[in-house]
Amino acid sequence: xxxxxxxxxxxxxxxxxxxxxxxxxxxxxxxxxxxxxxxxxxxxxxxxxxxxxxxxxxxxxxxxxxxxxxxxxxxxxxxxxxxxxxxxxxxxxxxxxxxxxxxxxxxxxxxxxxxxxxxxxxxxxxxxxxxxxxxxxxxxxxxxxxxxxxxxxxxxxxxxxxxxxxxxxxxxxxxxxxxxxxxxxxxxxxxxxxxxxxxxxxxxxxxxxxxxxxxxxxxxxxxxxxxxxxxxxxxxxxxxxxxxxxxxxxxxxxxxxxxxxxxxxxxxxxxxxx
Numbered sequence: 001x002x003x004x005x006x007x008x009x010x011x012x013x014x015x016x017x018x019x020x021x022x023x024x025x026x027x028x029x030x031x032x033x034x035x036x037x038x039x040x041x042x043x044x045x046x047x048x049x050x051x052x053x054x055x056x057x058x059x060x061x062x063x064x065x066x067x068x069x070x071x072x073x074x075x076x077x078x079x080x081x082x083x084x085x086x087x088x089x090x091x092x093x094x095x096x097x098x099x100x101x102x103x104x105x106x107x108x109x110x111x112x113x114x115x116x117x118x119x120x121x122x123x124x125x126x127x128x129x130x131x132x133x134x135x136x137x138x139x140x141x142x143x144x145x146x147x148x149x150x151x152x153x154x155x156x157x158x159x160x161x162x163x164x165x166x167x168x169x170x171x172x173x174x175x176x177x178x179x180x181x182x183x184x185x186x187x188x189x190x191x192x193x194x195x196x197x198x199x200x201x202x203x204x205x206x207x208x209x210x211x212x213x214x215x216x217x218x219x220x221x222x223x224x225x226x227x228x229x230x231x232x233x234x235x236x237x238x239x240x241x242x243x244x245x246x247x248x249x250x251x252x253x254x255x256x257x258x259x260x261x262x263x264x265x266x267x268x269x270x271x272x273x274x
């Protein structure tokens with residue numbers, strides 16, 4: 001397939017995708033985030049080098065990341081569940097609202113420009129990283145995660161914003177659970193279960209949103225680069241269990257700082273593009 005690039009640059013971009021898939025898989029297991037946050041900036045550089053138009057580049061990054069999140073987050077979830085760290089009650093009670101929120105996010109994405117998506121990304125990542133950097137165990141909203149209707153409303157929010165950010169919802173679920181006294185390890189493990197719930201309808205939504213839109217790169221369905229996903233997925237899936245092992249072998253605070261640093265780097269990168 002002709003990408004319109006010199007052979008040497010194609011090799012470099014392939015190496016970038018493979019390396020990104022490796023990091024994505026490890027972070028998916030380590031942080032329960034699905035890994036999309038890693039892939040969005042990598043895909044941004046990839047699509048920029050390929051000359052993808054500014055009007056659709058961020059949509060392509062988010063849509064493709066959602067496609068990659070599915071197998072990676074599923075592998076991460078299975079590994080965490082095998083260790084008995086997942087709170088299935090939270091997943092069951094929030095699943096439907098999250099899926100509805102994904103549909104809302106896909107509609108918003110269809111009618112949003114790149115600047116709006118980038119601003120959402122950077123703003124939400126900044127808030128969450130500050131909470132993790134400076135938050136203390138005394139920062140709690142309660143001793144137990146509230147039931148419905150609060151969970152349903154929060155699930156709608158998580159589904160919508162996570163689709164627009166392509167992060168699998170893990171960051172928001174982790175923040176919610178730690179604010180209600182749950183351990184960071186259980187929060188990360190439970191968060192991994194929301195990745196597939198967001199990735200499937202989210203990917204379909206971005207295919208629909210970008211169907212027939214001009215300026216997408218070769219090998220794409222709507223706003224999803226199938227070609228890129230096929231390269232990234234195998235590496236990220238194989239790397240996810242390594243991240244799970246790391247997550248259960250380090251302290252709560254180190255895991256929080258790792259999560260915060262990841263979010264801060266992403267926020268800075270995207271604020272710089274606005």
